[in-house]
Amino acid sequence: MSLIHTLTDDMKTAMKGGDHARLETVRFVLSGLKSAEKEKQAKDPSAVLTDDEAIAALRKEAKRRKESIALFTQGGRADLAAKEEADLAVIMEYLPKELSREEIAAIVARAHAAGASDFPSLMRETMKEVKGRADGTLVGEIIKETLGA
Helix, strand or coil, X not given: CCHHHHHHHHHHHHHHHCCHHHHHHHHHHHXXXXXXXXXXXXXXXXXXXXXXXXXXXXXXXHHHHHHHHHHHHHCCCHHHHHHHHHHHHHHHCCCCCCCCHHHHHHHHHHHHHCCCCCHHHHHHHXXXXXXXXXXXXXXXXXXXXXXXX
Protein backbone atom coordinates (compact mmCIF):
# COMPACT_ATOMS: atom_id res chain seq x y z
CA MET A 1 0.00 0.00 0.00
CA SER A 2 1.34 3.45 -0.86
CA LEU A 3 2.25 5.97 1.78
CA ILE A 4 -0.62 8.27 0.79
CA HIS A 5 -3.12 5.44 1.22
CA THR A 6 -1.61 4.59 4.60
CA LEU A 7 -1.88 8.21 5.71
CA THR A 8 -5.48 8.39 4.49
CA ASP A 9 -6.39 5.23 6.42
CA ASP A 10 -4.65 6.55 9.53
CA MET A 11 -6.54 9.83 9.19
CA LYS A 12 -9.84 7.93 9.14
CA THR A 13 -8.76 5.91 12.18
CA ALA A 14 -7.81 9.11 14.04
CA MET A 15 -11.20 10.62 13.17
CA LYS A 16 -13.05 7.59 14.47
CA GLY A 17 -10.86 7.36 17.57
CA GLY A 18 -11.14 11.05 18.40
CA ASP A 19 -7.36 11.58 18.36
CA HIS A 20 -7.44 15.26 17.38
CA ALA A 21 -3.70 15.93 17.66
CA ARG A 22 -2.82 13.02 15.37
CA LEU A 23 -5.68 13.88 13.01
CA GLU A 24 -4.46 17.47 12.65
CA THR A 25 -0.89 16.37 11.87
CA VAL A 26 -1.90 13.66 9.39
CA ARG A 27 -4.28 16.05 7.63
CA PHE A 28 -1.53 18.65 7.32
CA VAL A 29 0.92 16.10 5.93
CA LEU A 30 -1.66 14.76 3.47
CA SER A 31 -2.43 18.29 2.33
CA GLY A 32 1.24 18.87 1.57
CA LEU A 33 1.49 15.60 -0.32
CA LYS A 34 -1.62 16.38 -2.36
CA SER A 35 -0.15 19.79 -3.25
CA ALA A 36 3.09 18.16 -4.36
CA GLU A 37 1.11 15.70 -6.46
CA LYS A 38 -0.86 18.53 -8.10
CA GLU A 39 2.38 20.34 -8.94
CA LYS A 40 3.69 17.17 -10.54
CA GLN A 41 0.43 16.69 -12.47
CA ALA A 42 0.67 20.23 -13.84
CA LYS A 43 3.63 19.03 -15.90
CA ASP A 44 2.24 15.58 -16.69
CA PRO A 45 -1.50 14.98 -16.06
CA SER A 46 -1.03 11.23 -15.58
CA ALA A 47 1.78 11.61 -13.01
CA VAL A 48 1.37 10.17 -9.53
CA LEU A 49 3.48 10.94 -6.48
CA THR A 50 5.79 8.01 -5.77
CA ASP A 51 6.55 6.76 -2.26
CA ASP A 52 10.13 8.07 -2.58
CA GLU A 53 8.83 11.54 -3.41
CA ALA A 54 6.32 11.33 -0.56
CA ILE A 55 9.08 10.31 1.86
CA ALA A 56 11.21 13.23 0.66
CA ALA A 57 8.29 15.59 1.37
CA LEU A 58 7.85 14.04 4.82
CA ARG A 59 11.55 14.51 5.53
CA LYS A 60 11.20 18.21 4.69
CA GLU A 61 8.27 18.47 7.10
CA ALA A 62 10.27 16.68 9.80
CA LYS A 63 13.19 19.05 9.25
CA ARG A 64 10.87 22.06 9.55
CA ARG A 65 9.50 20.67 12.81
CA LYS A 66 13.02 20.15 14.21
CA GLU A 67 13.97 23.72 13.31
CA SER A 68 10.76 25.04 14.88
CA ILE A 69 11.41 23.08 18.06
CA ALA A 70 14.87 24.63 18.35
CA LEU A 71 13.54 28.14 17.74
CA PHE A 72 10.61 27.78 20.15
CA THR A 73 12.88 26.35 22.83
CA GLN A 74 15.32 29.21 22.29
CA GLY A 75 12.46 31.70 22.55
CA GLY A 76 11.15 30.21 25.77
CA ARG A 77 7.94 28.86 24.24
CA ALA A 78 7.85 25.36 25.71
CA ASP A 79 4.15 24.98 24.87
CA LEU A 80 4.73 25.48 21.14
CA ALA A 81 7.88 23.34 21.22
CA ALA A 82 5.88 20.50 22.82
CA LYS A 83 3.24 20.69 20.08
CA GLU A 84 5.92 20.59 17.38
CA GLU A 85 7.55 17.61 19.12
CA ALA A 86 4.22 15.76 19.10
CA ASP A 87 3.78 16.55 15.40
CA LEU A 88 7.34 15.38 14.70
CA ALA A 89 6.69 12.10 16.51
CA VAL A 90 3.69 11.42 14.25
CA ILE A 91 5.64 12.30 11.10
CA MET A 92 8.59 10.11 12.13
CA GLU A 93 6.25 7.07 12.27
CA TYR A 94 5.90 7.24 8.48
CA LEU A 95 9.58 7.69 7.69
CA PRO A 96 12.04 4.83 7.29
CA LYS A 97 14.28 4.23 10.30
CA GLU A 98 17.26 6.56 10.33
CA LEU A 99 20.78 5.19 10.42
CA SER A 100 22.69 5.32 13.68
CA ARG A 101 25.86 7.36 14.14
CA GLU A 102 27.92 4.15 14.03
CA GLU A 103 26.31 3.00 10.77
CA ILE A 104 26.98 6.38 9.18
CA ALA A 105 30.58 6.32 10.43
CA ALA A 106 31.05 2.89 8.82
CA ILE A 107 29.72 4.19 5.49
CA VAL A 108 32.03 7.22 5.70
CA ALA A 109 34.98 4.93 6.49
CA ARG A 110 34.20 2.75 3.45
CA ALA A 111 33.97 5.80 1.18
CA HIS A 112 37.24 7.14 2.63
CA ALA A 113 38.96 3.78 2.06
CA ALA A 114 37.62 3.71 -1.51
CA GLY A 115 39.55 6.85 -2.34
CA ALA A 116 37.36 9.82 -1.41
CA SER A 117 39.78 12.00 0.52
CA ASP A 118 38.26 15.47 0.79
CA PHE A 119 35.06 16.71 2.43
CA PRO A 120 32.96 17.31 -0.73
CA SER A 121 33.73 13.93 -2.28
CA LEU A 122 33.15 12.09 1.02
CA MET A 123 29.87 13.93 1.53
CA ARG A 124 28.72 13.14 -2.01
CA GLU A 125 29.57 9.44 -1.76
CA THR A 126 28.09 9.05 1.71
CA MET A 127 24.83 10.85 0.85
CA LYS A 128 24.43 8.63 -2.24
CA GLU A 129 24.58 5.57 -0.02
CA VAL A 130 22.40 6.78 2.86
CA LYS A 131 19.72 8.14 0.46
CA GLY A 132 17.80 10.22 2.96
CA ARG A 133 18.14 7.81 5.87
CA ALA A 134 20.46 10.22 7.66
CA ASP A 135 20.57 13.92 8.41
CA GLY A 136 23.11 15.79 6.30
CA THR A 137 24.31 17.77 9.32
CA LEU A 138 25.15 14.59 11.20
CA VAL A 139 26.91 13.15 8.15
CA GLY A 140 28.96 16.34 7.86
CA GLU A 141 29.99 16.16 11.53
CA ILE A 142 31.10 12.53 11.14
CA ILE A 143 33.09 13.35 7.99
CA LYS A 144 34.84 16.24 9.78
CA GLU A 145 35.73 13.89 12.64
CA THR A 146 37.05 11.33 10.14
CA LEU A 147 39.18 13.91 8.37
CA GLY A 148 40.37 15.33 11.68
CA ALA A 149 39.20 18.82 10.86
